[in-house]
Amino acid sequence: SIQFDFNQHSHRRFNPLTDSWVLCSPHRTQRPWQGQEEDNEVDTRPSHDPTCYLCPRNKRAGGTLQNPDYKSTFIFENDFPSVRQDQPSLVDDSGDDLLKVQSVRGQCHVICFSPLHDKTLADMTDAQIRPVIDAWINTYESLRPKSYINHVQIFENKGAAMGCSNPHPHGQVWSTEDIPHETAQELKNMRAYRKRHGGGSKCMLCDYVRTETDNDRKAKSSTAASALASSVPSAPVRAAVATTADGSRVVCENDSFVCVVPFWATWPFETLVLSKAHLARLSDMNEQQKEDLANILRRITCRYDNLFNCSFPYSMGVHQAPTDGSEEHEGLSHLHLHFYPPLLRSATVRKFLVGFELLGQAQRDLTPEQAAKRLADCSEVHYKAV
C-alpha cells in the first residue's frame, strides 16, 4: 500500500495561534493558470516624486498640510483615519444577542520609512531600517498611556496587489480602543496553551521557537526520523517523521530572531518572525535585539524580492502586548511579526484566497517546507544591487 507523502497528498495543518486549520494540496502546484495576472511594475521610480504626497516638502493628500524636509523617518496622523479620538462613545445596553455594537475611538498614523521615494525595506541597509524600528517604538510608547487606546497595530501594506495606494516606502499604525480580533484570538489561544501545559510562564511561541530551531532536538529527531522512515512503513510513523523539528521551515535567523515559514502557513510564502527571547513588545528590546530586528527585516524582505526578481508585495505587521494595562496580556504576549505575501508562482501570478477559502477553510498549494526551501535558497544580496 502507498505511504502517505506530504509532498503529494492532501492534508490539513492546525494553526495554534488562530485555532483554525489550513488545507494543503501539494499536487495542485501543477495546475495551469489562465486567470488574472498582476502588473509587474518595472521599478523606475525617481528618488523624489513631486506628485507623491509622502515625499519630503510635498503637499499632503488632504491638500493643506505640507511635509517637512525629513531626513530619515517621518510620522504623521493619517488624513483619512479609520478611527478618531474625538467622537462620542456609545454604550450598547440593549442586551441584544444578534445586533451587538460598540463605539471604537482611536488614532491612525502613517510612518514614512525613508525620504527616498524609490526605497523599500528590501533595499535599505540594516542601519537605515533601524530608525523605522525606533519610530514604531516611539509611536507605541506615546500612545500607550492614552486611556482611549488599548491596542496599537503596526503594519505595512506593500505593493498595489496588497491595496497600497502609494509606492513611497511607508507603513501605518492603527491604534484602537478595542483589542482587534486577531490579537484577541492569539492571546486567547496562548492562554489556553499555557493552561494545558502546566500554567506558570509557559509560552506557545517560546516552545515553537525551540521546536523549529533547537539543534539538539534537530539532530535527535532526524536520526529518529530516518531510522523510522527506512524501517517502519505505517502511516502514523510517517506523520511523526514529517512533523518533527528538522529545521526545514527556517528561512534565516540571527541571535535574537528567527524567520520561519510556519508549519500552518496560509499564504504561499507566508513567514513568521519570532523573537527568540520572550519579549512582550518592541520597546522591551535591548540595543542588540533592535539591531537584530533591523537585520532580519532586511534579510527576509530582500529574499522575497529575489524570489521572483520583483518588488515583492505583502502585508506585514507586528503583534505585541496590547496597551490595555492588563498584566495577564503582558505576560502572555510574545513579540512576533507576520508577513502575508500574495504571490504564488511568479511576479504576476498570485494566490487568490476566495470561494473555498472564504466559505470553507484556508487552502494552499505548495507545502510550507517547500516554500521555506525556496526562500532559504534565495540570496541576501538584492537582485538590483548585483
Next chain:
Amino acid sequence: SIQFDFNQHSHRRFNPLTDSWVLCSPHRTQRPWQGQEEDNEVDTRPSHDPTCYLCPRNKRAGGTLQNPDYKSTFIFENDFPSVRQDQPSLVDDSGDDLLKVQSVRGQCHVICFSPLHDKTLADMTDAQIRPVIDAWINTYESLRPKSYINHVQIFENKGAAMGCSNPHPHGQVWSTEDIPHETAQELKNMRAYRKRHGGGSKCMLCDYVRTETDNDRKAKSSTAASALASSVPSAPVRAAVATTADGSRVVCENDSFVCVVPFWATWPFETLVLSKAHLARLSDMNEQQKEDLANILRRITCRYDNLFNCSFPYSMGVHQAPTDGSEEHEGLSHLHLHFYPPLLRSATVRKFLVGFELLGQAQRDLTPEQAAKRLADCSEVHYKAV
C-alpha cells in the same frame, strides 16, 4: 455634547456566526483612491468560445477529455482537484500540540451553469437557474453517503478579481473528509446560541430572519425608535435606535428567502441569503422553495450587476448541513448562502482586506444599512437588457 451617529462615527459590530468583530468607519468613504484599479472587462464574449475548456464539445484543461454537447448544466470532476479520493490516510498520533496534521480525502467537482459562454446567473432567467439548484442538490446527495466525505462545499468564484480563471458560467463543489473551519465555527456558535437561549430547537438564523423581516416588530420598533430619538438624547438610547429591526438591511425577499446585508457584513456589499424556514439543506426544499431560491439568486445577482453597470465579481457559496451523519449538526444547520463581493466604489475600485484586516480585524467603510439601501434601490431588470 454630540450624539453618536452610526453614519459618522467608528464602531464595531459583532458577527455571531463567526464570533468576531468588524470595524465600521463610515466617514472613510470620503478617502481619495490612487491605488490599483481592476480591469472593467467590457463584456463582448461569444456564446460559444472554441478556446474555452468549459464550452460544450470542447477539449478540457487536462487535454484528453472532451465535453459533451450539454444543453443546461454539466457536472464533472475537477481536472486539478485540491482533494482526492484515492490517497492513503494518515493518523497523527504524535500528540504534538504545535505541529498537528491530518490527511484530508475528498472530491472536487465543477458545475457549468449553462452551455452559453456569455451568460451569468445575473442574466439567466429563474427557469434557467433552476437546473443549477438541481445540480447542486444532485451533487450533494450523491456524495452524502460516501464515508470519506463529511462536508460538501458548493461555491462560485465569479470574475477575475475573485480568482476565477474562466468566464464561462460555472461553480465548484469541494467535498472533504473534514468539516471546514468556517462551517465548523458557524455550527459551534449556533450551538452556543441555542444553549444560551433555552436549548430545544432554538436557532440563531431563524431569530435573525425574524429580526430583519418581522413587520410587527418593525412597526413597533420604528415607533419606539422615533419616539426615543426625538425625546431622549443619551448615547445608549441612540444605540438601541440604530440596532433595532427596521427593515433597513433587507435588499429583496420572496415567500421562502430573504436577502440582507447582514448587520455584521465585512465586504462592502456583502449579502446573506437566508431560508425563512428552518431547512438543514438544499435537498430539504420543496418545489416552491427551489423556485424561490432560483428567483432570489437571479434578483440579487442582477442588482449587483446594476450597481456599477458591470459583471459584478464575487465569491458565493452555500452553507448547509454537513454530510457527517451527525443528528446534532443536522438540527443546528440553517440553509443560507453568503455573497462576498470585493467592489467598493465602482466597477474598477475594490476594497482590499489587507494589513489591518489580516493582522487586526475586518474593517469596512460604508455602513451595512447604506450598502443595503444602494442595493435595494437597484433595478431587477438587467442593465444589458434595458
